[in-house]
Every structure is written in C-alpha cells, then in structure tokens.
Amino acid sequence: GQQLNQSPQSMFIQEGEDVSMNCTSSSIFNTWLWYKQEPGEGPVLLIALYKAGELTSNGRLTAQFGITRKDSFLNISASIPSDVGIYFCAGHSGTYKYIFGTGTRLKVLA
Amino acid sequence: DTEVTQTPKHLVMGMTNKKSLKCEQHMGHRAMYWYKQKAKKPPELMFVYSYEKLSINESVPSRFSPECPNSSLLNLHLHALQPEDSALYLCASSQGEVGATNEKLFFGSGTQLSVL
Numbered sequence: 001g002q003q004l005n006q007s008p009q010s011m012f013i014q015e016g017e018d019v020s021m022n023c024t025s026s027s028i029f030n031t032w033l034w035y036k037q038e039p040g041e042g043p044v045l046l047i048a049l050y051k052a053g054e055l056t057s058n059g060r061l062t063a064q065f066g067i068t069r070k071d072s073f074l075n076i077s078a079s080i081p082s083d084v085g086i087y088f089c090a091g092h093s094g095t096y097k098y099i100f101g102t103g104t105r106l107k108v109l110a
Numbered sequence: 111d112t113e114v115t116q117t118p119k120h121l122v123m124g125m126t127n128k129k130s131l132k133c134e135q136h137m138g139h140r141a142m143y144w145y146k147q148k149a150k151k152p153p154e155l156m157f158v159y160s161y162e163k164l165s166i167n168e169s170v171p172s173r174f175s176p177e178c179p180n181s182s183l184l185n186l187h188l189h190a191l192q193p194e195d196s197a198l199y200l201c202a203s204s205q206g207e208v209g210a211t212n213e214k215l216f217f218g219s220g221t222q223l224s225v226l
Contacts, residue, residue, distance in 0.1 A: 003152060031213055042200050042217035043153070045112075050212055088152055090215065096141055096166055096206070098215050100152035 006089055006101030014109050019076040021104040023089035029099075031092040032072040034063050037103075038085045046087075047074070081108050112137065116201050116218035124226055125191060131221045133184040133201030139216075141165075141206025142184040144176060147198040147220070159184060160206055191225045198222050 006023045013019055023032070031050055035043035047058050049065035049072060056063055060077045072089055089101040115134045123129050133142065141160050145153035158166035159178040173195075175187040184201055201218040 030211070033215060035217075040198070040220070040222060042114075042116075042198075042202075042220045045214060045216060048212070048214050086150070092213060092215070094209070096143070096158040096160065096204075097155065103150070103152055105150070 002099050004089060004091060004099055004101040006104055008104055009102070010105035010107070012107045012109060013079055015080060017079055019079055019083070019106060020073065021087060022071060022073045023091075023101045024071045025091055025099070026070070027091070027093070027099075028069040029091035029093050030069075032063070032065050033090040033092065033098070034061075034072070034074050035088045035090065036085045037088060043088055076106075079106075079108050081110050084108050112216050114201055114203055114216050114218035116199075116221055118221055119219065120222045120224075122224045122226060123188065123191065125193070127191075128187070128189045130188065131186040131199055131201075131223075133186075133218055134182055135203040135216070136182055137203060137216070138181075139203035139205055140181060141204045142178060143202040143204075143215070144174075144184070144186050145200040145202060145217075147200055149198075153200055153217075157186075188223075191223075193225050196223055196225045 034046045037043040047063040054065040062075045064073045086103045090098045117132045144156040147153045156170045157176045162178045177185040198220045200220045204215045
C-alpha cells in the first residue's frame with residue numbers, strides 16, 4: 001500500500017539533544033498525526049494537526065503541519081532515554097484510510 | 111478516556127486452529143479498524159467498519175473474518191492461518207463522522223500472533 005516518506009530512517013542521539021524528523025507526501029492531507037510505538041505495543045497518539053501551518057506542542061514535543069499540506073515535522077527537545085521507540089507519521093484526507101510513514105527509529109544514548 | 115482494549119495480548123496457534131481476537135472501545139467512535147503490522151514496518155490496513163457495517167476490505171484472505179457485533183466491539187476470527195500471518199494485529203477506532211475535521215485514530219495495544 002501507499003506509504004509516506006519519513007526521514008531519517010533511524011537516529012542515535014545523546015541524551016539532552018534535540019531531535020527532528022519529517023514526513024513528506026505527494027498528496028495533500030487534511031490531517032497529520034504523529035505516533036510513538038514501543039516494542040510489542042500499539043502506536044500511541046502524540047499530536048494531531050488539522051490546519052496548514054499549524055504548530056502544536058505536547059510537552060517536549062512540537063509538530064507542524066506544512067503549509068503545502070504535503071509534509072509535517074516533529075521535534076523533540078532535550079531527549080531522554082524513554083524517548084526511545086519508533087515514531088510514525090500518518091496522513092488523513094477525509095476517508096477511512098490513514099496513510100502511514102515508514103517510521104523513524106530513535107535511540108537515545110545516556 | 112481514549113482507550114482501545116484488545117485481547118488476548120499474545121496468541122500462539124497452529125495452522126488448523128480457529129481463534130478470535132477481540133477489541134472494545136467506549137469512546138462512542140463509529141469507525142473501527144483492523145491493522146496488521148510486521149516488525150519495524152508501519153501498520154497495514156485490513157478492514158474498516160463504519161456504523162457497524164464493513165466499509166473497507168483491503169483484499170484480505172478469507173482466512174481472516176471480521177465481525178462487528180455492536181458499535182463498541184470488533185472481532186477478528188482466524189482460521190487456517192499460515193506462518194507468514196504471524197504479526198502484531200492492531201485494532202483502532204476513530205470518530206468516523208463523515209466530513210469531520212478533527213478525526214483522530216486511536217490504537218489498542220495489539221495482539222502478538224504467532225502461527226506455528
């Protein structure tokens with residue numbers, strides 16, 4: 001099925017560093033969602049974005065809905081070891097289909 | 111409450127067994143979903159129920175049979191599975207209102223299925 005391009009694919013960072021990842025699409029979306037998934041668990045919704053240009057924060061996480069509606073960005077500030085996991089973006093265009101990104105695997109070195 | 115509850119957490123079954131996965135939500139959501147996820151890959155859509163009717167079947171083999179007994183419950187019946195069907199099976203729900211501008215998709219914790 002269709003997938004969104006998500007980058008980077010994986011990253012190792014030092015504790016305390018800031019992290020940035022992004023998701024790009026050839027199609028426009030009305031909604032962007034960001035999830036975190038840990039091994040053996042379901043994805044947990046972190047942030048939902050509904051408007052082009054929207055910037056939304058959830059604690060140390062900040063996400064933006066790109067103005068072209070074809071991309072979205074997630075930033076994590078001052079990373080901590082428990083930020084480890086796979087982060088997925090998902091685009092939604094008003095149907096029941098959510099298109100997922102390929103995932104960014106984050107590993108934090110203490 | 112944004113909880114989607116799935117049971118069982120883990121399931122091991124033989125290729126001749128019949129088993130069922132269960133999912134429940136009490137958020138008043140009208141759309142419920144089954145996804146299949148292989149390790150390190152994004153979730154893949156299998157089925158969508160909208161207002162208790164099957165809306166989307168992503169060409170899933172008939173050995174997977176979904177059922178929506180009511181607006182809060184979703185089942186996935188499994189029969190004669192193959193080893194390659196081993197995966198994390200995720201249930202999800204969303205408001206499911208046509209034209210809604212603030213849809214969110216909530217996932218359960220999944221059932222890790224191993225087919226021997």
